[in-house]
Amino acid sequence: xxxxLTLTAFRCYDRLRLDVGPRPLVLTGPNGAGKTNxxxxxxxxxxxxxxxxxxxxxxxxxxxxxxxxxxxxWAVAAHLRLPAGPGTLGRGVxxxxxxxxxxxxxxxxxxxxxxTAGQAALGDLFSVLWLTPEMDGLxxxxxxxxxxxxxxxVNGLDPDHAGRTAAYAQAQRERARLLREGRASRGWLDGxxxxxxxHGVAIVAARRDLVxxxxxxxxxxxxxxxGARIDLVSEVDGWLAAGPALAAEDRLRAALAMARGPEAPAxxxxxxxxxxxxxxxxxxxxxxxTGEQKAVLIALxxxxxxxxxxxxxxxxxxxxxxxxxxxxxxxxAALGEALSxxxxxxxxxxxxxxxxxxxxxxxxxxxxxxxxxxx
Numbered sequence: 001x002x003x004x005l006t007l008t009a010f011r012c013y014d015r016l017r018l019d020v021g022p023r024p025l026v027l028t029g030p031n032g033a034g035k036t037n038x039x040x041x042x043x044x045x046x047x048x049x050x051x052x053x054x055x056x057x058x059x060x061x062x063x064x065x066x067x068x069x070x071x072x073x074w075a076v077a078a079h080l081r082l083p084a085g086p087g088t089l090g091r092g093v094x095x096x097x098x099x100x101x102x103x104x105x106x107x108x109x110x111x112x113x114x115x116t117a118g119q120a121a122l123g124d125l126f127s128v129l130w131l132t133p134e135m136d137g138l139x140x141x142x143x144x145x146x147x148x149x150x151x152x153x154v155n156g157l158d159p160d161h162a163g164r165t166a167a168y169a170q171a172q173r174e175r176a177r178l179l180r181e182g183r184a185s186r187g188w189l190d191g192x193x194x195x196x197x198x199h200g201v202a203i204v205a206a207r208r209d210l211v212x213x214x215x216x217x218x219x220x221x222x223x224x225x226x227g228a229r230i231d232l233v234s235e236v237d238g239w240l241a242a243g244p245a246l247a248a249e250d251r252l253r254a255a256l257a258m259a260r261g262p263e264a265p266a267x268x269x270x271x272x273x274x275x276x277x278x279x280x281x282x283x284x285x286x287x288x289x290t291g292e293q294k295a296v297l298i299a300l301x302x303x304x305x306x307x308x309x310x311x312x313x314x315x316x317x318x319x320x321x322x323x324x325x326x327x328x329x330x331x332x333a334a335l336g337e338a339l340s341x342x343x344x345x346x347x348x349x350x351x352x353x354x355x356x357x358x359x360x361x362x363x364x365x366x367x368x369x370x371x372x373x374x375x
Contacts, residue, residue: 001345002042002317004079008098009061009072011037012371020364024339026356027349029368035349038368039130039319041076042347044097046128047119047155047162051319056099056106073099082126083313093125123159127308129301130319136326139285139293143273150232150274154210156308156316161206164199165269171195172270179260193256196268197249203269204236205245211274213311217303219279224334225299226292227279234272276300294326298335305344315344323348324355333358 007016012034027035036052040059043051052058063071075098083090093113100109110117112125129152138145154161175192178184211232221227239248252268259266276285278296285296301318309315318339324332336359339346348363350356356363367374 001081002045002078003081003092005042006075006077007038007041008075008077010041010059010074010076011061013037013041014061014371016373018366018373022345024336024346024348024359024363026353026359026363026365027347027368028351028353028356028365030351033368034371035368036132036321037371039321039347039349042078042317042319043128043130044076045078045080045095045122045317047123047159051130051132051321056108060099073101075099080126095122095125097122120159120163123155123162126312126314127156127159127316128319129153129156129304129316130321131297131301131323132321133325135297136290136294138297139276139288143271146274147270147272150207150210150272153214153304154206156304157210157213157311158206161203164203164206168196168199168203168269171199172266172268175256175266189260190257193253196256197252200252200268201236201240201245201248204232204234204248204272205240207234207269207272208232208237208240210307213307214300214303217307218299221279221299221303224331225295225302225338226281228285228296228299229277229279229282230300231275232272233275234269235267236269237272291326291328291331295331298323302338302342305342309344315342318344318346320346320348322350324350329358332356336362 001022002020005016005018005020007013027038029035040050040052040054049055050059059074061071061074075096077094077096080093080095081090082093096111098109100107108119110119110122112121135149138149151161151165171192175189175196178188178192211230215230218230219227236248236252239251255267258264276296277283278285278288278292281288285293288296305316305318324335327335332355336356339348340362353365353367356365365375
């Protein structure tokens with residue numbers, strides 16, 4: 001859990017310090033007040049570009065009313081309480097991250113207990129899960145968004161997964177560029193395709209492991225957040241099911257070598273998809289109502305939190321931007337009860353405080369207005 005959060009020059013916040021407890025936190029206020037900005041700051045406690053997938057300088061507080069003028073470098077700091085074993089109060093960890101400007105350019109700086117660290121070290125401590133309004137259309141959108149969603153879930157179990165996906169994507173882009181320019185040697189392409197094969201099979205294996213664990217957890221869900229059936233749609237996964245990983249790597253290398261023509265679609269994990277069905281109705285999630293789709297998404301996130309805590313002994317931090325949008329009153333109440341009962345710290349935003357009336361006994365309430373926390 002986050003016990004203290006400090007923001008400096010982050011989006012609409014000049015300076016903010018919050019001391020909070022373990023119960024779910026509800027952030028309410030009008031549109032543009034700064035609720036999503038606060039959640040985005042928390043998302044930077046994990047590796048990556050945050051819940052907005054922002055460029056490094058984007059979160060800088062703008063000054064002088066000029067949207068093109070960035071102020072001082074942004075910073076996010078938190079005092080975390082992490083479990084240290086059964087029957088203990090846990091251990092405190094101070095984490096800080098932000099933009100560093102130097103003559104060599106800009107970079108993201110990370111410090112853990114005062115020592116400089118890489119972003120991957122954040123993922124080794126704990127993980128952050130989030131849902132945003134843009135993700136409400138996950139089942140209706142393209143496969144790339146579902147792959148990104150799936151890979152974020154995998155990162156929560158295996159922090160090294162992000163490095164593998166980045167290495168695969170870099171090799172894929174370089175291979176595509178060389179083929180487009182028509183000047184690649186066979187040896188050069190062989191080398192890039194070897195990188196893609198080794199990382200690609202590992203990526204698919206990690207996705208399959210997550211889908212199996214998550215599928216078992218979400219199938220057991222009952223109540224307003226329905227069980228769901230999920231599966232990985234992947235050609236490479238079929239190769240892994242048919243034989244050892246090394247054989248799948250060989251098949252992927254051979255398939256990539258055969259797909260060097262300008263119009264040939266290259267196989268690999270960049271073509272994977274996540275198939276989701278609404279459990280009780282046994283229909284594709286995309287055919288369910290908007291409220292039912294949101295309920296399935298929440299069921300997946302709650303199940304993922306249980307899977308991560310079981311695997312890593314650390315519950316993730318959960319961020320739900322407009323978390324009760326599209327939910328009816330019984331589901332809104334059930335979400336509050338689920339978050340309280342699951343023992344994880346959740347930050348949930350919404351424009352109307354009345355939507356959270358049923359959470360009154362189990363949550364902390366913060367009212368946000370014009371980049372300030374009023375109570």
